[in-house]
Amino acid sequence: MSTHATAEATELDEGETATFGMWVFLATEVLFFGVLFFAYVMTRLRYPEEFASAGRHTDLTLGSINTGVLLTSSLAIALAVRSVSLGAARAGAWLLVATLALGAVFLGLKSLEYWHDYTEHLVPWLDFAFAPPERNGAKLFFYLYFVMTGAHAVHLIIGLSLVGFMLVRLWRGRIDAASVAPLEVTALYWHLVDIIWIFLYPLLYLVSRT
Amino acid sequence: MKAASLRIYIGTWVALMVLFALTLASSFVPLHGFNTAVNVAIAVAKAALVALIFMRLRTSTALVRLAAVAGLAWLLILIGLSLTDFLSRY
């Protein structure tokens, strides 16, 4: 039986293609960060006491506030996508601004936290405070802390750039209810950054608080 | 393209906040090694909420859901098979 190649894909189809593509990309990000989770698991299995001892020195207050901030930013961007796809571009724009603001708050608090970590001599390669016998294990914990939160922060900055870019396109009318796919995939990326933090939080901040 | 209701999004956020409070509070309760398990379980629940509701996996095609779990499944292979080494060495 003879068949014909399709004509142009509809907007709906293109949105689904873009979404599928972004999910494939998110799978690569899960594996990218997964290496760090793997390293954490293997190292903590070896040095449970050192991790517990070192884990008490992360800033629970700032880390917890940041967790709330990111969860709320996910709500904001999810609502932004919803607004735009319902035709409420203005509301969507303000929600994107909220997302950006919350992301900026996160980065600000994270920077403050890094500063505190530095002044408290928790940076393994700069005058590290811990004494033997926990010194080595604590070094490994804080090494992972900085690499994991650092990698997360880099991805957050990328996410903020994408959100900002989408805000501009929304403002210029290039994104609307009929062509919301770029915003949708940006939101997916943002949510992944949130999910990574959801796992980082207990592993880095709730290690041994009793 | 089907937009979920506002209530579902807000409700999910509330649930996330509750779980967040739960994980924080439970960390102060001495559960002798179960703290970590509880915290990870709560993190999984939070991630599932974000993925299913905010990322709309609940209403996605099977293909998209497959892509969504593939990364996690492969990460578990990496960790799981490596544990056959790390757990049996000493």
Next chain:
Amino acid sequence: MNATSVSSPPAPEGVPTGDARPIEQSYLGAGSSLWSWLTTVDHKRIAILYAVAITAFFFLGGAAATLMRVELVTPRGDLVSAETYNKLFTAHGMIMVWFFLIPSIPTTFGNFLIPLMIGARDLAFPRLNLMSWYVYIAGACITVAALIAGGVDTGWTFYTPFSTMFSSSYVILAIAGVFVVGFSSILTGLNFIVTVHRLRAPGMTWFRLPLFVWAIYATSVILVLATPVLAMTLVLLLVERVLGIGIFDPALGGDPLLFQHLFWFYSHPAVYIMVLPAMGVASEVITCFAHKPVFGYRMMAYAILAIATIGFLVWGHHMFVSGQSVYAGATFSLLSYLVAIPSAIKVFNWTATLYKGSITFEAPMLYALGFVGLFMLGGLTGLFVAALALDVHLTDTYFVVAHFHYIMVGGSVMAYFAAIHYWWPKITGRCYSEGWARFAAVIIFVGFNLTFFPQFLLGAGGMPRRYHEYAPEFQLLNVLSSAGASILAAGYLLPLLYLPWSLRFGARASGNPWDARGLEWQTASPPPVENFETPPVVPERPYDYRPQAAAAEGGA
């Protein structure tokens, strides 16, 4: 080419075959400036951009190998110092793995053919495709910079703690280059996955796809799932080297084996990235020149998926003697035997495809048959090193070197050459010289076996790899191997002569010079920019060849 071969009956009624129109009206003629090439989003042009780049790297990696083989003619290290030799085999490995083999078939033939084979106009994300090429070039530049600056001596495997703490070579620059090129892989794989799922022409169901598409699809899944692990592992290596602190450092209580688990979690699937596309090519070429449908199409497709999946479960077989627990070793050994099964199924099915076919021996077929035989030998020797007890003796010897070169070179590179010759008329619109091509194929086959078979014997005899000098009793086999290498090099240089010659003086090719099946043969050679002027006809069955009719026609 039709004059010297048995011709199949023409394709069924109503199926367009594409006639020979001026090349200027094809994708090759759409813009002739360098700028038009460097800013193209046409998957066919991007394929050629990649082909030029990886060919350059093939010969660069080959140059490193040449110097190594010249050094190894004599037992004493008299041509280069030990440090230089270390840099040579590292360069050879890095270049051949990341800048030649991993991209080779997917970025050239995958890019060119996937849209054609599924009846689409282009890939799902054409601009991302071009970006993949630029990312590849960026990674290539960084790596070449590392080589020019003085090279790296850790081996392509970058094992810690040597790479993090003791090597005084340009490790950071080298791993930066590999890190960057990894993203090219990821983006290409992503593009192919989405394309095959979303852009198939109506009627082109999964089980009507050519096996080449299945192979590239499975390869893309591996690319997407494995490469990110390498990327972050290299980041960890870099951070540890710069800061002097890290999880791979035994002095801190870290574990060098963490690196090896992470590295091989990527690098073992990477070898399937290198061989699955070659298997896809073999299925296309063997069916065409046996004039017979592939034997066991579904099993072939499932075997491809099985290889890709099980291939992720066997990485620990690279670490049998590294200090891994013996229980993990046993687990990985058992899993490694499992992965041999789908590979064997494929070899059986190719053989069964040949059985009672009307076989002709054009150059692509010579290369494809060489692929099957040499891949089989390489695979069988894999069973040796997958056995824990045998591997204790064979690991880090030339036995392993010979094993993987039989698969990578005897297998993948031969399949790459099969693909070049099979699709050359489609891509360029020209016919190459069949006589010279067959001659080169034979030279390559002889040269390859003379180079690498002695290495099995060297390895079993105890000669270690990665040494620039060796015990005198190994000299004869080393001389044979180096002699073979010179023949192999000559064989590889021949296509550099007759292929460009054909661009100018070769006969114009028709749309379907091989009377092959597959949608790519239903359009002109070379194809127009939009791939199909009239929508292609999706056949009910793939590989709809008829060997009896072919035999009757040819009167062989």
